[in-house]
Amino acid sequence: MKRGFVRGVVLMCLFPLLAFFVSGCSRVSSSQTAPQDEVVTMWHWLSDKEDLLESLAEQFTKETGIKVKVDVFGPTETYKQKVIASAQTNVLPDIFGVLGDKKDFANFIKVGYVKDLTPYFEQNDGEWLHRFYPDAIKTVSFSKDNEYGIKPGIYGVPLDMVTIQFVYNKDILKQAGLDPEKPPQTMEEFLKAVKTIKEKVGVDGLVTGFGELWLVECMASNFAWNIMGEEKMIATYRGEVKYTDPDWVRVFEVFDKMRKAGVFIPGIVIKSNKEAERDFARGKTAFAFNGSWCVNVYKHMNSNLHFGTMLPPKISDANPVGVWGGAGTFFVVNGKSPRAEKAIEFLKWLTEKDQQVRFVRDANSLPAVKGCEEFLAPEVRGFLKAMNFMYHPRNFPVQEDPLVVDTFCRGIQGIIVGEKTPKDVAEEVQRVKDKQLKKRARR
Amino acid sequence: MTWTSLYYRAQRFLDYTFTYFVLTFVAILCLYPLWWMFITGLKTDETAFIGLGAIPPHPHWENFYIAWTKGHFGMYFFNSVFYTVVVVFFVVLFSSLAAYAFARLEFPYRRFFYTLLIASMMIPVPGAFIALYVLIDKLGLINTRLGYILPLINAGLPFGIFLLKTFFDKLPRDLEDAARIDGCSRLGIWWHVALPLARPALAVVIIFNTLNVWNEYLLAMLILQDKAKMPLMRGLMVFRGPHSADYALLMAATTITVIPVILVYILMQRHIIKGVTEGALTGI
Numbered sequence: 001m002k003r004g005f006v007r008g009v010v011l012m013c014l015f016p017l018l019a020f021f022v023s024g025c026s027r028v029s030s031s032q033t034a035p036q037d038e039v040v041t042m043w044h045w046l047s048d049k050e051d052l053l054e055s056l057a058e059q060f061t062k063e064t065g066i067k068v069k070v071d072v073f074g075p076t077e078t079y080k081q082k083v084i085a086s087a088q089t090n091v092l093p094d095i096f097g098v099l100g101d102k103k104d105f106a107n108f109i110k111v112g113y114v115k116d117l118t119p120y121f122e123q124n125d126g127e128w129l130h131r132f133y134p135d136a137i138k139t140v141s142f143s144k145d146n147e148y149g150i151k152p153g154i155y156g157v158p159l160d161m162v163t164i165q166f167v168y169n170k171d172i173l174k175q176a177g178l179d180p181e182k183p184p185q186t187m188e189e190f191l192k193a194v195k196t197i198k199e200k201v202g203v204d205g206l207v208t209g210f211g212e213l214w215l216v217e218c219m220a221s222n223f224a225w226n227i228m229g230e231e232k233m234i235a236t237y238r239g240e241v242k243y244t245d246p247d248w249v250r251v252f253e254v255f256d257k258m259r260k261a262g263v264f265i266p267g268i269v270i271k272s273n274k275e276a277e278r279d280f281a282r283g284k285t286a287f288a289f290n291g292s293w294c295v296n297v298y299k300h301m302n303s304n305l306h307f308g309t310m311l312p313p314k315i316s317d318a319n320p321v322g323v324w325g326g327a328g329t330f331f332v333v334n335g336k337s338p339r340a341e342k343a344i345e346f347l348k349w350l351t352e353k354d355q356q357v358r359f360v361r362d363a364n365s366l367p368a369v370k371g372c373e374e375f376l377a378p379e380v381r382g383f384l385k386a387m388n389f390m391y392h393p394r395n396f397p398v399q400e401d402p403l404v405v406d407t408f409c410r411g412i413q414g415i416i417v418g419e420k421t422p423k424d425v426a427e428e429v430q431r432v433k434d435k436q437l438k439k440r441a442r443r
Numbered sequence: 444m445t446w447t448s449l450y451y452r453a454q455r456f457l458d459y460t461f462t463y464f465v466l467t468f469v470a471i472l473c474l475y476p477l478w479w480m481f482i483t484g485l486k487t488d489e490t491a492f493i494g495l496g497a498i499p500p501h502p503h504w505e506n507f508y509i510a511w512t513k514g515h516f517g518m519y520f521f522n523s524v525f526y527t528v529v530v531v532f533f534v535v536l537f538s539s540l541a542a543y544a545f546a547r548l549e550f551p552y553r554r555f556f557y558t559l560l561i562a563s564m565m566i567p568v569p570g571a572f573i574a575l576y577v578l579i580d581k582l583g584l585i586n587t588r589l590g591y592i593l594p595l596i597n598a599g600l601p602f603g604i605f606l607l608k609t610f611f612d613k614l615p616r617d618l619e620d621a622a623r624i625d626g627c628s629r630l631g632i633w634w635h636v637a638l639p640l641a642r643p644a645l646a647v648v649i650i651f652n653t654l655n656v657w658n659e660y661l662l663a664m665l666i667l668q669d670k671a672k673m674p675l676m677r678g679l680m681v682f683r684g685p686h687s688a689d690y691a692l693l694m695a696a697t698t699i700t701v702i703p704v705i706l707v708y709i710l711m712q713r714h715i716i717k718g719v720t721e722g723a724l725t726g727i
Binding site: 071301 | 683689
């Protein structure tokens, strides 16, 4: 018995030892055998677009002779770690994506890892620039008075866009005797529609992933945009307007009003967006609040789901309604790359109409480039219609303190579950804001 | 039959019923996720969340074939087997040698080094990612199989040493003395006496490390770049996008990936149970 065990161990030694030495000899990969200065490397995290990007890269090579190697690293958290680690060791590829907020983007620019693409966008009377929707470019640009001290300019190339809107189930609206082609436009109409649907169809009103704070912030800032407008929001972030201002209290009151009207599906504040997507796809609610990526998600979950998009219900006539949006996927060119020119050439080619259509059509995402509308699914076109109402607080010259945003969102969650009043939340947020302003002043 | 014997029979029956009820309940809790995974692999994306756990009326067996081909599992499977065998072998080899030394040899700062080694178990691997990446880069091992294997061996050593040392500490010294009288060297004692007796503990080390290496993904993403060198978990990524997932294919693919681990567990099961009952896990 013992001899058999020992013999087994000895035999087991042979394979791993051989394998270990073989592995040590495998340093030179197929890609590394090609001259490095000829191959443009691109890193991305879009695992569902792996084949598409590889075939686009192959097509580009055929057309131009420039070799492009596309590597995918997902999920996003892993990709982020890889990019940060590679930046520290100066082994970033020629093209990569910066995931995170504007501050992270600014940090990469400051250390020279992101090339200023403004001159390339402006070449030939801005031919490249004019291909894009202006809001797609805003996300990858830094304005004159940006708080990060970055030289104004365009630093990235958007490949698609994202808007976050209300979607509604057409069949449920029909069953409730409402016109599925005329969704509610004002908050009053919305509350009335939810009441009718609950009475006649017996399904809940709205579902969204309010367990994820960014969605709370998104909906609340849409209401704020409509109630007080951009200038006042920016003034609040600067500390010139208080959160106890009647307009902000009104924003919080909208959530209270929705709670009292029974709009929210039970447990909404602990729902992830994935769970919320499942609920809406299975017809558990009439309305959902979600990003434009949901078109593909819902189609996967329930191909018989008939849904439409609508703008956020209007609360005030003082300002137009607003929809969060901007560039979704964007790439930057490594400022230290010797192949930067070739990398830019590839990105330029990738944002030509034909390639852009291929990029967005299969994934049902929103194009960053104009002129692709006719190739999109009707639901995607619905999201595209909101383009004129698009804004994003991350594109403001001033950003709100993360701790204030956190308190703001958690306060709204408190209102939704009935633990806090709008006034309580306004005061609580202002207290945190004052504290953070003092801290900033000391610095 | 007396009343007393009837009473004891009834009591025993109730005891068994209760025990089996609890064990069945726990078994269902453990097996249900595996069953759900397998069954979902036979469904379509639309029906994935309908009829949880029920066998679909029209099972899509082709999902397993699609998952295998679409996920390039042939290539990744070989890579994972290679990484697992190499890492597990070296972890067993180095940890058994080190554990034996810590248990039986007297050398300066023995306790200090042992504590240092155990302390390294407290550092989560993702927390050391950037430092590790810098080190691997300095060694020129980025995007090499060796660059992936070395950190995995390193990660498996503290637990292996800790477990085996606990086991070796309990081995009767008389056995070693007898071997020494017969002319065995230190290394001979480790090979002929300590290692065969430590089979239950070795089985635990093997199964733990097999699981860790087989399921490893984050480090591979960090160190490796070429698809041809990636492990099996990379194949699963194909079915999961940033926003959506192909649940049916993902579950079919996951079923494929867990089969080898289940097989290893079944093979090692006898030793693991023995290891637990004989105190191999007393130190945990």
